[in-house]
Amino acid sequence: MTPPDPGPPPESPRPARRRHTDVVDRFLRPFPAPRPRRRFEVPPETGEAPGEEHPEAPAPAGPVQTGFLLTVGVGLALLGWWLLVNVGPVVGWVVTATFIALGLEPLVRRLESRSVPRTGAVTLVVLGLAGALTVLISLVVPRVLAEGAQLAESVPRLVETALRSEAFAELDARFRIHDSTEQWLEGLAGRIGEDQEILGGVFGGVVGVGSVVLRTVAGTLIVLALSLYFLFSLPVMTRWAYRLAPASRRARVQELGDQMLRGVGNYVVGQTCVALLNAAVALTLMTATGVPYAALLAVLVALLAFVPLVGGVTAGVLVTVVAATAGWETAVPYAIGYFAYLQVEAYFVSPRIMRRAVAVPGAIAVIAVAAGGALWGVLGALIAIPTAAAALLLVREVFVPRQDRR
Structure with missing residues (x-):
């Protein structure tokens, strides 16, 4: 005989908790641990299993599909150009920040080779650069400002001296420059009292100058921020760029890309050293020969020396013209010394400093600098030679071997 089902066991009575105990437990409960922030990481590489068959090649596209794709491609190209x-x-800010980051990358790599983490290496390089710039600004800027004020005060005297010179007298006798200038100034003064649009134009010019200053400050801050970001995340950016290449050619693309990046970084570092050495030699010569406004002109020489090939010659001509205001006994020795140094720099200094940087033939370098300057100004002239070197590397390593295999 089956015993009757006793049913579920009776529930044990739960102890009642007081309300204040729940509140205390809630406050004493530990805080949850912070969750790591999701990052846009490089996906892992997926290998192909051995013996896996490749899918069949897709059928060729029809004429309608081909025409549609060509039309979309042209439209995207026009949109990109616009x-x-x-x-x-x-784009100029991004390119400038990229070149600054690539210029500091060799220093970061050298610190990384000595077992310094990348974050610490970047921090040390940035702090060192900031300290050097602070010392340079504190030593050079006050003198440059003082000489700039002296130059502004001496401009009327220099103009009056030039107007009283024999050369200007001959030009005035032939072309009547003095009379036409006075007539233009008198007509301008008369129109200012009658036409209010000129005052509006002057006011608009002042507003335009203010907007240019604000745009320059904003651009400088953006370039600095982008340079720091690119410098910290350059390895991740390069890995992402290499992953966009096909797996069969990824190793070759990575090899060529690393060569380009090293060449550009070494070029920026080398050109900076050459420009600073050029400015130091020019300052020494100006101090020895008595050229006026030496500190101001040395800063100008350093900026122009960053432009390859033509920057040093242009700086030499400008400084010689300013030195001529103090007399030919000042201008001639400076010109002889500086242009002699340019020859030494071209044949001995630059080859030693730039031996690890890019190598571009002279004719291609001149064409690249002229084209870059015409297309994008000073920035185009600065990046012209590294761009030409990257193009030559692709031609030598990719195009020529492909042509040889045909």
Whole structure:
């Protein structure tokens, strides 16, 4: 005989908790641990299993599909060109920040080779650069400002001296420059009292100068921020760029990309050393020969020396013209000494400093600098030679071997 089912066991009575105990337990409960922030990481490489068959090649596209894709491609190209034209300053900021980051990358790599983590290496390089710039600004800027004020005060005297010279007298007798200038100034003064549009134009010019200053300050801050970001995340950016290449050619693309990046970084470092040495030699010569406004002109020489090939010659001509205001006994020795140094720099200094940087033939370098300057101004002239070196590397390593195999 089956015993009757006793049913579920009776529930044990739960102890009642007081309300204040729940509140205390809630406050004493530990805080949850912070969750790591999701990052946009490089996905892992997926290998192909051995023996896996490749899928069949897709059928060729029809004429309608081909025409549609060509039309979409042309439209995207036109859209890209329109964006490039209308956001030119932004592209310039990005390119400048990229070159600054690539210029500091060799120093970071050297510190990384000595077992310094990348974050610490970047921090040390940035702090060192900031300290050097602070010392340079504190030593040079006050003197440059003082000499700039002296130059502004002496401009009327220099203009009056030039107007009283024999050369100006001959030009005035032939072309009547003095009379036409006075007539233009008198007509301008008369129109200012009658036409209010000139005052509006002057006011608009002042507003335009203010907007230029604000745009320059904003651009400088953006370039500095982008340079720091690129410098910290350059390995991740390069890995992402290499992953966009096909797996069969990824190793070769990575090899060529690393060569380009090393060449550009070494070029920026080398050109900076050459420009600073050029400015130091020019300052020494100006101090020895008595050229006026030596500190101000040395800063100008350093900026122009960053432009390859033509920057040093242009700086030499400008400084010689300023030195001529103090007399030919000042201008001639400076010109002889500086242009002699340019020859030494071209044949001995630059080859030693730039031996690890890019190598571009002279004719191609001149064409690249002229084309870059015409297309993008000073920035185009600065990046012309590294761009030409990257193109030559692709031609030598990719195009020529492909042509040889045909």
